[in-house]
Amino acid sequence: MFDRVALVGIGLIGSSLAHVIRREGLAGTIVVSTRSAATLERAAELDLGDVYEGDPAKAVENADLVIVSVPVGASGAVARAIAPALKAGAIVTDVGSTKGSVVSQMAPELPSSVHFIPGHPIAGTERSGPDAGFADLFDGRWCILTPLPDTDPDALARLSGFWEACGSKVDVMDPAHHDMVLAIVSHLPHIIAYNIVGTADDLEAVTKSEVIKYSASGFRDFTRLAASDPTMWRDVCLHNREAILEMLARFSEDLSALQRAIRWGDGDKLFDLFTHTRAVRRSIIEAGQDIDVPDFGRHVVAHPPRDAREPEKSGSS
Ligand SMILES: NC(=O)C1=CN([C@@H]2O[C@H](COP(=O)(O)OP(=O)(O)OC[C@H]3O[C@@H](n4cnc5c(N)ncnc54)[C@H](O)[C@@H]3O)[C@@H](O)[C@H]2O)C=CC1
């Protein structure tokens, strides 16, 4: 599909791309580049690429596709470093969890002779680093592309084809819309997880031994999210600030209403809300979008087909 693909950043996402590109034969040559010598050495031990290059500018020379997979706060610096060495006509993309900030950091640095098309695979785990990647990560998951108004349709079609070959379904939207949607479905859940695990940890008498001993699966799910990479999530919070604050404000309002219903014993209100949210879960399952991460597992695993699963229990005692 591409003669030479350069992967700048080789953590969970970069290494998963390396695996799937290899498996599907999507590149003649895979060039791997990252900031730290130790990570580059580890990538070589894992045989993630064909060429290893510490200097990102050297890594992108002659590449037809450049995929930047670094924390979003580093996007501008990486774009500045690679810009002078990019081949005319190359596609430059990224995988960052925020899009408006990546566009404003990268677009001004890149030459007009390349096709810059930001992207975001909605697929991941709480793990990070080059050992964390696996070829199936993108299987059946969405990848959102946020092309700029003057993006070449042929380049967009080539990049969409690449993600489809990696197993993804592709959607196109504008960066501001992406940031608003992802703030509620991804960024807030992580922030809530960091917060609840932090609160539990503060209750020293209750936690330490008891948090481990009695943790039910609900709390365990939060601890998985709260184990995600601190650099990545610091950057997401700083680089999707407005949308996250907007969603946090709505969330706090709704939480206050819930708090009030509990305080005043308003069982009808609680029942109505919980009935409503149960229907949301059902519609996610019916759309085939549910995922299961068993037992702090390293892989995000798709559920078996719907008819192979137990029917949902309805009603409650
Ligand atoms: N972890 C996840 O579940 C997902 C992450 N993303 C996004 O993908 C990007 C990468 O995330 P992960 O692979 O999870 O992170 P990671 O922490 O596993 O890997 C990051 C990589 O970037 C390198 N790096 C950091 N700063 C750099 C710099 N200035 N120059 C060159 N390399 C640099 C690190 O050495 C490492 O190889 C982030 O922007 C994140 O928002 C997108 C979807 C899912």
Ligand SMILES: O=C(O)C(=O)Cc1ccc(O)cc1
């Ligand atoms: O591990 C999980 O549950 C995730 O939600 C993974 C994830 C993290 C960040 C993204 O931008 C996309 C997916």
